[in-house]
Amino acid sequence: MAIKTIIEPFRIKAVEPIRMTTPAERQAKIREAFYNVFLLHADDVLIDLLTDSGTGAMSSEQWAAVMRGDESYAGSRSYYRFEQSVKRLFPFKHIIPTHQGRAAERILFSVMCRPGHIVPNNAHFDTTRANIEYRGARAVDLPCRESHETGAPHPFKGNMDLEALERLLAAEGRAAVPLVLLTITNNSGGGQPVAMANVRQVSEICHRYGVPLYIDACRFAENAYFIKQREPGYENRSVAEIAQEFLSYADGCTMSAKKDGLANIGGFLATNDEDLSRQEKDLLILTEGYPTYGGLAGRDLEAIATGLEEVVHEDYLQYRIVSTEYLGRHISGEGVPIVQPPGGHAIYIDAAAFLPHVEPLRYPGIALAVEFYLEAGIRAVEIGSVMFGQHDRESGEETPAEHELLRLAIPRRVYTQSHIDYVVEAILEVWKRRERIGGYRITYQAPFLRHFTARFEPLGS
Ligand code: F0G
8 A cells, every 4th residue: 555644755964943932022023023024033933934935945966066056257057057957947049047036027027018018917926016017017917717716716726817818908909018927826816826728828819919928937846736736638747848838838937946946046037039138138237147147156056957957856846735735724624714725835814804803904914924923933924905905105095905815935845744733733823812813004114015114003002
């Protein structure tokens, strides 16, 4: 009989101690951080689920590759190894390294977008939306209908709404829409995958209107694994082949190697368009660096090259997806409302349903983030009205986001099952006392990407 327990497919060679704190210390620390977990010192956090970005553990092979890094300014051996490793999965002609995903976004939108342009996506993530808006263009989300109801499961809730895309392109035309993006998996909507059929259809619609399709590929390997598990016809294809197929429907991509590159820093921009790639490289030189390093050290390029080889291993992906699901199942089984089904890189708690007595503009996601920190030193991030609500600086008027979520993102290969059991227990403790948790107000905010630096105050304080 085959063993059913799914284990971490690695053993641990270096350990990093984490620091316990007392409830009284955490009270003081969160007050000093103005109730914004981004402003905490990481040393005061016990289990850090703020993000899965750049927070993964590298393998012994990656550390060995780091030592082989070639730090030549131009034409470094490490660049060629990086390019080869990227091209094995990403079938694009031009690969431009950048220091992380948002640098690729900024360069792409600087070259392609003008004020008044519209850029559709299944769901833009924060930096993508901000970089588009910074160019004076409009970022439009076209998530599929199934994504609106957080608690209802659907295998491919990351899909784009095809009818809405067709309508938008028919109404606005190619002149107003310089490119369409597809975020794989969709980070703002629950870490949900996009089906191969959806990528194919989005690509067909875009190309019928002469509009290029770019994929935001941060979590491409997790998306490919979900397709293998859930989409008929793909069960016997390798994850690498599945990724190659959906990327082949696009004209280019942006990538943060801090996620499925299994690296602590890095990213790239890819395109099949020679003329665009030239303009992009010119911009790259201006702020990132020469095109064979793009703001990275040779050793970083080596870590990414090896990371991209490791991330498509199916025992790794099985452990990854199953361990995220484990957290989701154990809290939702006790009644905690989460986005269903569990995402690939994170569990998203529906904070509006968890705290129905806290109105959206009293920021239930912030309230829960504070409570998880106070309860057990756990750090998670609000994905709700603070991150995605509209606020008019002049009138002070605010419109809430569609959902009030709290994301628990799981760093890759970092925490063990007992860490996750601790998180489950802490969340259930907060769940028991949910009726006594109140909302917050903002006392300071920046003009864009306000969630990173905003300050809060508990209501009634
Ligand atoms: N696109 C998506 C879908 C992302 O999730 C991120 C980053 C980026 C682009 C930007 O990449 O950080 O390398 O500049 N998401 C992180 C997160 C920060 O916590 O989800 P970057």
